[in-house]
Structure formats: C-alpha cells, structure tokens
Amino acid sequence: MAAVPTSWFLLLGAILFVIGAAGVLVRRNALIVLMCIEMMMNAVNLTFIAFARHLDSLTGQIFVLMVMAVAAVEVAIGLAILIELNRLRETTDLDDASSLKG
C-alpha cells in the first residue's frame, strides 16, 4: 500500500534541503543560519524515513534518532557560542565575526 511514491518524498526532501542551503548562504543573521541548518537536517531525515519505508528496514529510522541527538547538541552548543559572541561583539551578524579568516 504505497499510495504516495517514495520519489515524491525524496523530491520534497531535496527541495527543503535546497531552501535550507540557500538560507545558509544568503542570510547573515547567525540565528537564521542555525535554523536553516536544522531545516537541512530535517530534509535529510525525511529522506531517511522515506527509504526506510521503501526498503522495509528500520535502519533509516534509527539513523534519524541519531541525527536528532546530533541536532539537539548542535543547537545547544551553537546557541551558547552565539550568546558568547554577542557578549564579546554585540552582534549576531556572521560578517562581523570573521576574525578567524586571517
């Protein structure tokens, strides 16, 4: 019973991933960039689950759980770094925090 083909889900995942990637590239507010990274991870999760259904395997769903753990850690650390950056530079603009560029 697969009324909705797997390829539709894959296409939706690709669209969401591209929107997230575009957001990371064009937005300079570090908060929005973090949100876009979350969106990209979710697009990958959707792909994993679509393949899990298609291949009758639970491995994709297990992997999604791992991705969720990584995403939670990433957001916690990222936002902590962002608050620290705001203390030091009083900005959340990524272009103002480019001193590591050398």
Added chain:
Amino acid sequence: MVLQLPQVLFFVLAATAVLAALGVIFNRNAVYSALSLLLNFFSLAVLYLMLNAQFIAVVHIVVYAGAIVVLFLFVVMLLGAGGEMRPRNWLNWNTAFFVGIAVVLLTLLGTVVYEGFIGGATGVATPQRVAELGQTEALGLALFTTYLLPFELASILLLVGMIGAVVLGQRWRATLRRSDKGDQ
C-alpha cells in the same frame, strides 16, 4: 488521473512545509522565522506519520518543536529580534550559482540513489511484521540489540554537548575575556 486522499494530503503538507521553509529565510524578524520553522516541523511530523514512522513523528515533535524551537525563541528574545542592518542583495550571481549547484547536485544524487539502490524490498521490517510487533517495540528492539553501540555513543555525545553548553555559558569566562581585552 484521480488523486487519492493520501496524495492530496501529501501535496497539502508538502506545500505547507515548503512555504514555511521559505518563510524562515524570507522573514526579516527572527521571531517570525522561528514560528515558520515550527510550522515546517509540524508538517514534517505529519509526513512521518504518513510514512509509517509514528514513533519518529512523536519524538520529532517533542525534540524539535518542544525543545529546539523553544531554545531558539529564548535566544531570539535574549539577543533581540531586529532585522539585519544591511539590506542584502538577494539575487546576485553568487547566490544563483550556489543554488543552481545545489539543485543539480541533489537531482543527480537523488537519481543515482533511486535508480541504483531501489530494487525489491530487502529488509526484514515489512509492514506486516512491524504491525504485529508494534512500531515502537520494533524500533526499540533494533535500537537495543543491533544498534546498541551508536545508542550509547549518542548518550556520550549528549553529555559532551551539555557540558560544553554549560562551560560556554558561564559568566566568569565572559568577564575573564573582557579583562583580557582591557577595555573595561
């Protein structure tokens, strides 16, 4: 071709997800972006339900909508939700180039994966077996037997992340830095 109900549902949810994703990157106010992100997460959760992944859908709502978006909103409120100072030119050649590259890459990747890997169903977790075992139980069984090591590593990762966030957020570090800079 007559669309069946799941297909109509898919299109509605997909449109919601894509529009919400666009809302995240087009809103100037970070609060609206966070709320669009929430909408995106909810439509994805329903899509997970459609894909027969009930446990993942619930965990997705709890972790993303319940924890991550709330954390985002806290930080947005803390740092101020103002728009970006400089208006940026959205449609320059760099952006178009990157987006084009991403689209081409993903099309290729999707085609290769779809053509190459999808034969018949190969796994053991057929819908019938999962249904008689129960989705959550089947997932837990796999998580605690085959995938025990990744599971434990994830807990260590979470511990490291927690310690890192606490260390980064400590106030004495900020005052130390400030005295290093010598401006206060």
